[in-house]
Amino acid sequence: MAVESAPREGVPEGAAPPRAGTAEQDRSSGLRRASLGVADIAFFVVSAAAPLTVMAGVAPLAIGVGGIGAPIGYLLAGAALALFAVGFTAMTRHVRSGGGFYAFITRGLGRPAGFGAATVALLAYNGMQIGVYGLLATGTQSALEALWGVHVPWPAIAFAGVLVIWFLGYRSIEFGAKVLGVLLLAETGMLVLLAGGVLLDGGAEGLALDSFTPDNVLVPGTGAVLAFAFAAFTGFESTAIYRSEARDPARTIPRATYIAVGFLGLFYAFSVWIVIQAFGSAHIMKAVATDPMGLFFTATTRYVGGWAADLMHVFIVTSIIASQLAFHNAINRYGLALAQEGVLPEALGKVHPTHRSPYVAGIAQSVLALLVVAGFALAGADPYRQLLLWVNTPGALGLLGLQAVTAVAVLRYFRRIRHEEGRWRSLIAPVAAAVLMAGAMWLVISKIGLMTGAPFATNVVLVLLVPASFVLGVLLSLRVRRSRPDVYAHFAQDPGEAGEAAR
Numbered sequence: 001m002a003v004e005s006a007p008r009e010g011v012p013e014g015a016a017p018p019r020a021g022t023a024e025q026d027r028s029s030g031l032r033r034a035s036l037g038v039a040d041i042a043f044f045v046v047s048a049a050a051p052l053t054v055m056a057g058v059a060p061l062a063i064g065v066g067g068i069g070a071p072i073g074y075l076l077a078g079a080a081l082a083l084f085a086v087g088f089t090a091m092t093r094h095v096r097s098g099g100g101f102y103a104f105i106t107r108g109l110g111r112p113a114g115f116g117a118a119t120v121a122l123l124a125y126n127g128m129q130i131g132v133y134g135l136l137a138t139g140t141q142s143a144l145e146a147l148w149g150v151h152v153p154w155p156a157i158a159f160a161g162v163l164v165i166w167f168l169g170y171r172s173i174e175f176g177a178k179v180l181g182v183l184l185l186a187e188t189g190m191l192v193l194l195a196g197g198v199l200l201d202g203g204a205e206g207l208a209l210d211s212f213t214p215d216n217v218l219v220p221g222t223g224a225v226l227a228f229a230f231a232a233f234t235g236f237e238s239t240a241i242y243r244s245e246a247r248d249p250a251r252t253i254p255r256a257t258y259i260a261v262g263f264l265g266l267f268y269a270f271s272v273w274i275v276i277q278a279f280g281s282a283h284i285m286k287a288v289a290t291d292p293m294g295l296f297f298t299a300t301t302r303y304v305g306g307w308a309a310d311l312m313h314v315f316i317v318t319s320i321i322a323s324q325l326a327f328h329n330a331i332n333r334y335g336l337a338l339a340q341e342g343v344l345p346e347a348l349g350k351v352h353p354t355h356r357s358p359y360v361a362g363i364a365q366s367v368l369a370l371l372v373v374a375g376f377a378l379a380g381a382d383p384y385r386q387l388l389l390w391v392n393t394p395g396a397l398g399l400l401g402l403q404a405v406t407a408v409a410v411l412r413y414f415r416r417i418r419h420e421e422g423r424w425r426s427l428i429a430p431v432a433a434a435v436l437m438a439g440a441m442w443l444v445i446s447k448i449g450l451m452t453g454a455p456f457a458t459n460v461v462l463v464l465l466v467p468a469s470f471v472l473g474v475l476l477s478l479r480v481r482r483s484r485p486d487v488y489a490h491f492a493q494d495p496g497e498a499g500e501a502a503r
Contacts, residue, residue: 036246040177041239041256042263047180048128048326049264052187052319053135054232055271056312060292063272065450066225068281069216071269073225074232078265080436081233084403085261086429087410089254090421092240094413095492096249100241100334101402106492108409108416112477114492117405118343119473120398120466121334127395128234129327130369133158134376134387136320143313155377158387159370161324166366169328172355173245176329183322187315188267190308194296195274197303204280211273211281227447230440231396233264238330241337275299328365335361342487343480389452394465397444401466404437 063070088104095103101121106114137154140161144150168176199207210216239257246252278299279287287295301309336358339349352359376387407430414426444451448459481488 036173036177036242036252038252038255038259039181040174041242041246041252042259043177043180043184044242044326044329045239045256045260046263047184047322048238048330049233049260050132050187050319050323051184051264051267051271052190052312053139053316053323054268055191055275056296056316057135057139057293058228058232059268059272059275060288060295062225062228063276063284063295064288064292065228066221067216067219068211068276068284069213069219069222070225071211071272071276072217073222073229074268074272075265077226077229077233077440078261078268080230080433080440081403082258082261082265083429084407084433084437085254085257086425087407087414087433088240089257090425091410091413092243092253093250094417094419096243100238100337101406102334103337103492104240104406104413105402105409108411108413109405111481111488111491112474113405113409115343115477115480116470116473117402118334118338119469119476120402122331122338123465123469124395124398124402125327125331125334126365126368127391127393127398129324129331129365129395130372131388131391131393131395132320132324132327133161133369133373134383134391136161136317136324137383138388139313139316139320143317146313147310154383155373158373158377158383161321162366162369162373164321165324165328165369166362168325169332169362169366170352170355170357170359172357173242173329175355176325180322180325183318187319187322190300190312190315191267191271191274193304193308194278194300195270198274198278198299201303203277205277205282207277208281211276223443224447224450226440227444227451229268230400230444231451232268233261234396234399238326241330241333278303328362331365332358332361335364341491342484343476343491385453390454390458390462393448393452393459393462397441397463398466398469400437400441400444401470404434404441407431407434407437 059070062073066073091104091107095107102114102118105117134154137157140157141152141154144152168179239253239260243249243253275296276284279295287298291298297309297312300312335344335348336351338344339346339361348358348361348364350360351357372391373387376383381387411427411430411434414421414430419426445463448463449456452459452462454462477488477491480491
């Protein structure tokens, strides 16, 4: 319950005194400070979601299982995540660590849970980033073949992609934000161009709103649509990771989070509705069954022109690159934070003297990506059905799980400290978000076969990787508590402030 005053907002009573000699180290991560505004961080988040790729590559599958009511699934997912953002952004004003999810969970549920969350976050973000190299390879192959009739082996494209992403991440965060801004405008511009063509033409059967009627929304396939929809928002919570590089983070982080969630929810729903209008409600299911991956290309050719479909091939590739870069940056900052906590090797905490980027963490992440891609290539795996779907799946599950646990941590945190947040932010929204996020995770797990196309045993392994990584993190916390109690006692501590008493 909120009270009128507090000794220090966001710090529990009975906090331990800071370690001697660590205030200067904790005060700054070494990254370039106060350089990112609301638009910059929103670009990172929306780019990670890769709107054009999600629409052209995944939305047809959502329509296939959910029918013409599929657009409402994206609105519902967006509304649920906006509810999660209420408590999440409230806590960003109290927790100033660059650790994102694991810092929040540590403050609310204790250090063992925080360690577990950190290992899940590393699994999840790496899974989302590395798996997409399979999509980059197939998307680039399709573009090269469609435009110039050239075939390039997928491993060569994936390896080249790793090097490009490493270089972009090695440069300054401002440089990365500018690249993402250009690429994001290009991909959203393509979908807006398609929408303009369909709206001006009136669609195949005249514009209709039957996608939003109860008869078309309350169907058995809506659950599967929601599973696809929640996965489409992956990465929006990474706003908190950029706190140390944001201008006025108390305002920048919440605004960027709400803008990203609101934009994605509305834009996804609108784009899916547009492609349904392009073929007509009576014919869209046949079009999806005939050529799901060509759905948006066919619509673009019909309503805009063949030149625009050619551009779409190119912009899908740049959309994937933008997503890769956004996740790469997020992973590097997680690695940097954990290295500076003393949990990961100290070298990963180094920041480039000129670019102020976590360049050693970037090298390590790129090497890991090369090894995983090489492993799938040597095994003769399919870049889409196996590298993308199998590696991405634990990533998406991990992030959904972290959102659910974070909602619980927010609730617990505000029950334990003195604060001035209202009941809506500190109690009602976190409780509702925890229930909805847990439900979303259950939906994704229940539809896992539809999303991966993998055998049952493979799906079991993919799902169990998430709780296994959490348990590994908890065991690591116990080891650190015994062998390095000083590191354990100050895990997820805010820069320049005392952490909670070790427990």
